[in-house]
Amino acid sequence: MNNMTNSTNELSLDESALDAVRSSLDQGAVTPAYGPHREAIVKLLNDALATELVCVLRYKRHHFMASGLTSPHIAAEFMVHATEESAHADRIAQRIVQLGGEPDFSPSTLLQRSHADYDESNDLKTMVKVNLIAERIAVEAYRQMISLLADKDPTTRRMLEDILAEEEEHADELKDWLDI
Numbered sequence: 001m002n003n004m005t006n007s008t009n010e011l012s013l014d015e016s017a018l019d020a021v022r023s024s025l026d027q028g029a030v031t032p033a034y035g036p037h038r039e040a041i042v043k044l045l046n047d048a049l050a051t052e053l054v055c056v057l058r059y060k061r062h063h064f065m066a067s068g069l070t071s072p073h074i075a076a077e078f079m080v081h082a083t084e085e086s087a088h089a090d091r092i093a094q095r096i097v098q099l100g101g102e103p104d105f106s107p108s109t110l111l112q113r114s115h116a117d118y119d120e121s122n123d124l125k126t127m128v129k130v131n132l133i134a135e136r137i138a139v140e141a142y143r144q145m146i147s148l149l150a151d152k153d154p155t156t157r158r159m160l161e162d163i164l165a166e167e168e169e170h171a172d173e174l175k176d177w178l179d180i
């Protein structure tokens with residue numbers, strides 16, 4: 001013990017938490033300090049996974065239905081978004097497994113678990129509007145998740161911050177197409 005121990009400016013690690021990681025080795029990267037939050041984080045991530053998967057399906061439907069319409073550029077961009085949402089889903093599923101959970105890809109409950117909606121509009125203007133609403137829902141959901149995670153799980157938080165930045169780009173693009 002050194003004479004800095006009682007200083008209010010001291011930054012010191014929690015030694016008992018460092019000792020605790022020596023047990024439960026089967027949990028891999030999940031150390032006991034995740035403890036009470038791990039299951040709640042997996043649940044949040046599974047809801048985000050459902051949202052991404054519904055977004056993939058909606059953008060694909062819109063891509064194929066918009067292909068013959070007036071703006072092939074927007075139709076092509078719907079597919080770009082679908083591919084990016086699918087990459088988000090993969091990152092989230094991978095993190096769920098790292099946290100010792102199971103990614104829920106069950107199609108029978110996807111819509112109930114998703115924050116965003118599926119959509120079967122046939123006109124481009126409505127498609128753009130519906131997708132913008134879905135992106136804004138994604139932006140708000142990720143923003144809230146990031147704030148809930150705070151310092152409970154920095155790796156998940158960083159991943160969600162990356163995804164959030166891309167959802168904001170999606171929303172920004174769609175806003176520019178509102179006046180087509």
Ligand SMILES: [Fe+2]
Pocket residue numbers: 052055084085088138163167
């Ligand atoms: Fe996404």
Ligand SMILES: [Fe+2]
Pocket residue numbers: 055081085135138166167170
């Ligand atoms: Fe998006």
